[in-house]
Amino acid sequence: MTETTSMQLVPTLSEEELRLIDAEIAHVPYRSAVAIDALKIVQQHRGWVSDESIKAIASYLDMSADELDGIATFYNLIFRRPVGDKVILLCNSISCWIKGCDGLQQKITEQLGVQFGETTSDNRYTLLPVTCLGACDKAPVMMVGEELHEDVAESSIVRILGGSTEP
Known part of the structure; x- marks a missing residue:
């Protein structure tokens, strides 16, 4: 998948987020293996992980939003609502x-x-x-x-x- 194509599929992820997620994907046998890393990358850039971000990440990693949300809500350091500084x-x-x-x-x-x-x-x-x-x-x-x-x-x-x- 080219970067242009992936940005068209996932317009809510920034180029920098996609670049960092792609760097993680390069080290694993399948895309969904970087689910936690992708959540952490988006959170690092945005402060938290919105429902829209869950859908975008899930689409990019070829997994369902429900599956990714299950991962996100399992880990207490992935923030699903806005948090303070x-x-x-x-x-x-x-x-x-x-x-x-x-x-x-x-x-x-x-x-x-x-x-x-x-x-x-x-x-x-x-x-x-x-x-x-x-x-x-x-x-x-x-x-x-x-x-x-x-x-x-x-x-x-x-x-x-x-x-x-x-x-």
């Missing part, structure tokens, strides 16, 4: 729960004025629960953007969030 992933696994993640969530809510699944009005932060961040020995843990914070205390939330006072 930084996503706060607060671990609520059993280890973090025992060590006080509920108190952390309450402190974040007080500071930013958002509940799980919500984005601050200035679009700076989105607060999301996550089942595990893989650092149970350092519970409670949270990620802010790409930065992992371990042994988080309620008193450190203001520092971690850079003094944000959204409400």
Whole structure:
């Protein structure tokens, strides 16, 4: 498939997104094998993956939109709704729960004025629960953007969030 043809079939994917997806396709035996990579590429460029993007990616990878949506919704780091500039992933696994993640969530809510699944009005932060961040020995843990914070205390939330006072 030529680039011109693929852009006609998938007008919602940018040339850069198509180039990056094609680079991944070059390393696999079939197109749908790069589904997760393609989702990550589109999210990196757009901040999230819309229904229109799911359809475009699925068409380009020769798979159904439902199949790709199933993959996208399985992975908690593929965002299917718009998110803030930084996503706060607060671990609520059993280890973090025992060590006080509920108190952390309450402190974040007080500071930013958002509940799980919500984005601050200035679009700076989105607060999301996550089942595990893989650092149970350092519970409670949270990620802010790409930065992992371990042994988080309620008193450190203001520092971690850079003094944000959204409400």
